[in-house]
Amino acid sequence: MIEKPFIINNQFFITPLLGLIKQNDGQNETRLEPRLMHLLCMLVANKGELVTRALLTKEVWDNYGNADEGLTQAISYLRKIFNDDGKTLIETVPKKGYVLNAIITIPKTENNVVKVNPNKKKVYWIAVVVITALIIGGYFIFRTSHIASKHPADVINGAKQNDSAKLKSPDALETSKSKNADKIPDTAKNSKPSPDLKK
The missing domain is CATH 1.20.5 (Single alpha-helices involved in coiled-coils or other helix-helix interfaces)
Structure with a gap:
């Protein structure tokens, strides 16, 4: 199968490896399954010459049981893509095969990379x-x-405000005293000394 891109009749840009056919107007784009692209590439490789049905069914369909019918449908599909209603682009030679009547050009690129x-x-x-x-x-x-x-000054004032925020208000001090009072042992709470038992 041909790998390099080519152009058919200065109108259809074909990229075989991507299975892509683009028209020059840039609006119509068609993707072909690998079998159809292989068929098209075989016709292009032998343009102007008869490519027999037997060769196409062998190479593209590997002599599959319904290969003959598949070939007929594939040619019909390609004709639709190329607007070949008059069957002049892909010409049928009855009971023998097909001839591609087209101008094939290779895009001006170096190693398939556009400069x-x-x-x-x-x-x-x-x-x-x-x-x-x-x-x-x-x-x-x-x-x-x-x-x-x-x-x-902003930095110093900010530091002062943070320090002053750490200081507690009088209400907070009272609360902390009452909380701390709970932590004092019972013996420290009673101010009276314990009675002397020896008396």
Whole structure:
């Protein structure tokens, strides 16, 4: 099977490995199952020549029981995709096979990779560097202005407020005394000395 992309009649862009057929208008896109793409690639590889039904059923369907009927349906489906209502693109040779009458072109690429303009690459990398520098610069400017906005007096006043908050109110002191009173042993609570038993 053909692996490199190709174009049929300057109208249909075929990518065999993806099983994809795109029209030049960019609106219509069709995915083919691997068997149909294999069939199309066989016709393209032998364009202008008769490809027998026997060869197609053997190569594509591996002589499966209903391969002959499957081939007829597959050709019909391909004709719909290529708008080949007159059966001129894929011509039928009765009881023999099919001939693909098409202009096949290979897209102008190097190693199947479309060349990217080197100037576009430079612009891209410059943009990345500039954006990164702006982000880093913005971070340090924000951080510096945030630290500078805290005056020493604010820091001292904040510390004093925290210390004063730790001091308890008079009500809180009373409550803590009463709580502590419960913790005093019973002997310490009685102010009278115990009676002398020896008398």
